[in-house]
C-alpha cells in the first residue's frame with residue numbers, strides 16, 4: 470500500500486523543458502531536476518559538436534587513458550573528455566550559462582565553483598551506467614551521540630544505499646549541482662541521462678545494479694537543451710541501444726567549501742587563465758571564500774601561485 474513517503478510520479482506532472490526561471494527553480498525543489506529549453510541555438514551547438522568530435526577522436530588516438538574510467542562498467546563503450554575549459558573557448562558559454570546561473574544560485578547560493586567541465590560520449594551498445602548521486606561522499610547526518618560515519622572513509626562502493634522513499638530522518642543539503650548540455654538530440658534509445666524524480670528526498674544512495682532496479686525517466690530533448698539536477702538526485706547515463714553516438718556535456722558545480730572533482734587552480738592552462746574574466750576565475754576557484762582557498766597572502770581576494778607569495782623570511 471502506498472504511503473506519503475513513497476516516491477512515485479505521474480508523467481504528466483514531471484518537468485518539461487521551459488525558459489521560465491521560476492518554474493525551473495520550482496522543478497528543482499519538487500523533483501530534484503529541471504530542463505532548460507533552447508539554452509543554446511543550433512549554430513552554436515554545431516560548433517561545439519564539431520570541436521568535441523575532433524577532440525574526442527584525437528584523444529582516442531593519442532591518449533592511452535582516453536577510455537579509462539572508474540565510474541562505468543568494464544564493458545562500456547563510452548568516452549569522457551575532461552577539462553573542457555582547456556579545450557576550446559566554444560565551450561565557455563555553456564560552462565557559465567546565463568539561464569543556469571539563477572538555478573545554481575537557488576540550489577547552492579550566490580557562491581559556487583566549477584568542479585568538472587567534461588563531455589560524455591556514449592556509443593552504440595554502451596550499457597547503462599550505475600545509478601548514483603554526485604554527492605555520494607556526503608556523511609549522513611546523525612542524532613547527537615550517535616556514532617557518525619567518518620567522512621574520509623566513504624567510497625563510491627561503500628556509500629550508504631537506501632530505498633526510493635522519502636527519508637523519515639534529517640537529510641543533508643545539496644552541495645553540488647550538475648548540468649548536462651545536450652550536444653546531440655537526447656533520446657531514450659541513444660542513452661539520454663536517466664533521472665529518478667524526487668530521489669533527492671531519500672537521503673540515500675541508489676542501488677547500483679545494472680540493469681537498474683529502480684524506476685527512472687529518460688531526460689529527452691533536442692540538442693541545445695540543458696538538464697540540471699542537484700547533488701542528491703539519483704541519475705546515470707542510459708543504455709545506448711541506437712546506432713548513433715550520444716554527445717553530452719556535463720558540467721559540475723560545487724559549493725565553495727568543497728574539494729572539486731578537477732583541480733582547476735592547478736590544471737587550467739595559463740593561456741586560458743590569461744584571458745579569463747574575474748567571474749571565470751572565481752568559478753575556477755581562484756577567489757578566496759571566507760578565508761578558504763587562500764594561498765598565503767593574508768586578507769587577499771585572489772589566490773596566487775606559491776612562488777609569488779611570502780615564504781621563509783629572515784631579518
Ligand SMILES: O=C(O)CCC(=O)C(=O)O
Nearest residue numbers: 589661662704705706719
Ligand atoms: O552521461 C550521462 O548521461 C550522465 C553522466 C553522469 O551521471 C555524471 O556525470 O555524473
